[in-house]
Amino acid sequence: MTGPVIVALDAMGGDHAPDIVVQGAAIAMRRLPNTRFILFGDKARLDPLVARHKKLRERFQVHHTDERVADDAKPSAALRAGRNSSMRLAIDAVGEGKADCVVSAGNTGALMAMARFSLKMFPGIDRPAMASILPSQRGESVMLDLGANLECDAENLVQFALMGEMFARTVLGQKHPSVGLLNVGSEDMKGHEAVRGAATRLRSPGSPINFFGFIEGDDIGAGTVDVVVTDGWTGNVALKTAEGTARLVTDFFRASFRHSLTARIGYLFAASALAKLRKRLDPRQYNGAVFLGLNGIAVKSHGGTDALGFANAIGVAVDMRNNGFLDLIRDGLQRLKDLAPAPASAN
Amino acid sequence: MTGPVIVALDAMGGDHAPDIVVQGAAIAMRRLPNTRFILFGDKARLDPLVARHKKLRERFQVHHTDERVADDAKPSAALRAGRNSSMRLAIDAVGEGKADCVVSAGNTGALMAMARFSLKMFPGIDRPAMASILPSQRGESVMLDLGANLECDAENLVQFALMGEMFARTVLGQKHPSVGLLNVGSEDMKGHEAVRGAATRLRSPGSPINFFGFIEGDDIGAGTVDVVVTDGWTGNVALKTAEGTARLVTDFFRASFRHSLTARIGYLFAASALAKLRKRLDPRQYNGAVFLGLNGIAVKSHGGTDALGFANAIGVAVDMRNNGFLDLIRDGLQRLKDLAPAPASAN
Numbered sequence A, B: 001m002t003g004p005v006i007v008a009l010d011a012m013g014g015d016h017a018p019d020i021v022v023q024g025a026a027i028a029m030r031r032l033p034n035t036r037f038i039l040f041g042d043k044a045r046l047d048p049l050v051a052r053h054k055k056l057r058e059r060f061q062v063h064h065t066d067e068r069v070a071d072d073a074k075p076s077a078a079l080r081a082g083r084n085s086s087m088r089l090a091i092d093a094v095g096e097g098k099a100d101c102v103v104s105a106g107n108t109g110a111l112m113a114m115a116r117f118s119l120k121m122f123p124g125i126d127r128p129a130m131a132s133i134l135p136s137q138r139g140e141s142v143m144l145d146l147g148a149n150l151e152c153d154a155e156n157l158v159q160f161a162l163m164g165e166m167f168a169r170t171v172l173g174q175k176h177p178s179v180g181l182l183n184v185g186s187e188d189m190k191g192h193e194a195v196r197g198a199a200t201r202l203r204s205p206g207s208p209i210n211f212f213g214f215i216e217g218d219d220i221g222a223g224t225v226d227v228v229v230t231d232g233w234t235g236n237v238a239l240k241t242a243e244g245t246a247r248l249v250t251d252f253f254r255a256s257f258r259h260s261l262t263a264r265i266g267y268l269f270a271a272s273a274l275a276k277l278r279k280r281l282d283p284r285q286y287n288g289a290v291f292l293g294l295n296g297i298a299v300k301s302h303g304g305t306d307a308l309g310f311a312n313a314i315g316v317a318v319d320m321r322n323n324g325f326l327d328l329i330r331d332g333l334q335r336l337k338d339l340a341p342a343p344a345s346a347n
Helices: A019-031 A043-051 A054-059 A075-081 A086-095 A108-119 A154-172 A193-202 A218-222 A232-258 A261-281 A307-322 A325-337 B019-031 B043-051 B054-059 B075-081 B086-095 B108-119 B154-172 B193-202 B218-222 B232-257 B261-281 B307-322 B325-338
Strands: A005-010 A035-041 A060-064 A101-104 A129-136 A139-144 A178-182 A210-215 A227-229 A289-292 A297-300 B005-010 B035-041 B060-064 B101-104 B129-136 B139-144 B178-182 B210-215 B227-229 B289-292 B297-300
Touching (some): A005 A019, A005 A307, A019 A035, A019 A043, A019 A054, A035 A043, A035 A054, A035 A086, A043 A054, A043 A060, A054 A060, A086 A108, A108 A297, A129 A218, A129 A232, A139 A154, A139 A232, A154 A178, A154 A289, A154 A325, A178 A232, A193 A210, A232 B218, A232 B232, A261 B261, A297 A307, B005 B086, B019 B043, B035 B086, B043 B054, B043 B060, B054 B060, B075 B108, B086 B297, B108 B289, B108 B297, B129 B154, B139 B154, B154 B178, B154 B227, B178 B193, B193 B210, B289 B307
Parallel strands (some): A005 A035, A005 A101, A178 A210, B005 B101, B101 B297, B178 B210
Antiparallel strands (some): A129 A289, B129 B139, B129 B289, B289 B297
16 A cells, blocks of 8 residues: 555534544644545635644645534435535545545434445445444454444344454454354353344354354453444444443542542542543543445544544544455455355344 | 231352352341241251351241252253242242242242243233343432343333333332433434334323433433333343443553552552442342342342342342332333323334
8 A cells, every 4th residue: 555545534523623623633644644634624714723733734635615514414414415515525535536534523324324325335245334442351342333223134243243353453453353243141042033143154164254152241341352243223222331331430439539538648649540541441542433334434533522532533544444444345255255155044 | 018028038049059048138137127038948058057047047937948940950941840949939939928029049041930930920011021220320220121031012111111110119219210211312213113112102191100211321320210121132231231341440440550659559548438439339239130020029139149149139029029019010000001002003
């Protein structure tokens, strides 16, 4: 992969756009020397922000548009009326080969709908999936789908397993990531038809996937596998439950330090250690829910993130491109096709 | 409710039975003066354990049986071959009116199968549900189903809502608990048919349930509602994900205290505050997953719990009995029946 990586940015998407988009891109550019950016958005607002980064200015290009997708726009309405929005133009840049990947902190549903329409599905993948990186006791792991498809059949889950594995390789640098299917028990007969069918297929000899087997909810935090595969309903509930629990436990800790004078003194001594912990649990570290399955690389940043979080989302997109994510998917799909066909019950 | 409460105990169920069962009962008896216990199990092992609690001995009665349900027994096999097991005899004591409630730390699947067979379903309830108490930012809440039914229709969820609300009233002492349906978004059109149908029904004028609406995974830890209602698949994943995340964050905290000398000193000062926190998150505090929907009160304790955890599980069973759980369900079902029938799409 020679030549610079071109990143298309929806400069107007997200709660703190366009400021954090430009700042985030500036951080990412320092980390990733071989990148260039096309910023889609309001030139009058973007030019002064870009001007602050003198050394980097030549690696920014601003593409003006007045329009943006509202945060509360319905995906169908955005798709119909948002053809000149900053989000759509950024996506189209990838579809037209003018950029290598797109990052937006805007409306998730609209981004998904537009990316699917403009980039199309990757040949051989039936449904897109949202994936994210999560902290675990063994480091970091990937979970998908986080909400793109509430109901999935066995074949969808097999495809998610493939995409999740390739994502872990290209973004986390794992050599041979293990993949687990989320279930309510580890025995073979547990769970509904889709998970059982997917497990049968992933266990086939010759499968390109390092399949661990079924895992349960507590295996997510334990880091039992590198890639957690589930349908979008379950993944969405699990992700948000984990976020809520992390907040609960952290608040309990904080409250317990307030509870007596000696505890307050303890807090002073422990402050730097606790700051490190906060950093480890910092959601910005795990920012960037990727849409997998598209014929192009599209990363969604949290809408409320700051410049650092946005820079991390850019990093995810650039890693996927530099490490050949789409090529790996193509190869993996071929190897899946060469396997025995899915049993009839799997769908 | 006059007269003592009679609690039937499966003295041989669980990893540390019968010791922790007898010790747990002794703790519960001190807390709950008006209780008596029938212990089902091996008399030769139980008599010396009971003899240690001189003052309480007269409130214990031992019913001998040689048999017990193995921890790895299949529910169907236990149901067929376990007619004289300690678990089955304890359940039967409730079915025959000799006891008011039963508590077991044994094989969950066998307990569910036997309790359903022996006690039958509560008239008007179609499916049993497993419920548990969880810590939240606002205190404590109830979640169900935790795995008894992987797939549920709208009417099942409505019945779970009723049972969960009555459980929160009788065990947590909440006057008018709020009930939320777990979903992947809070808008009306979100989620699958069963949750949308259940929401429509719970919103009907005259519903006996204080229905909050849809909630998401992070609302569990936040304590947005007092009762979280979902199907057994989702509830099982959410519960275990929460447990795994709590362990992850707690371990991160512990590691951050080890990380420098000043942090270690901080730990010494904060030790008593952290001990309080541990107590607050102690799974033993939330021990006792209750089987709701049966025509009788049956509580499942964690298999690996200790005497204190087992005593808490007994406390849950006795609270349900003393506060008229089954009567409340009967009244609530009548009021649900008086509502408009569920829309056709709800099933």
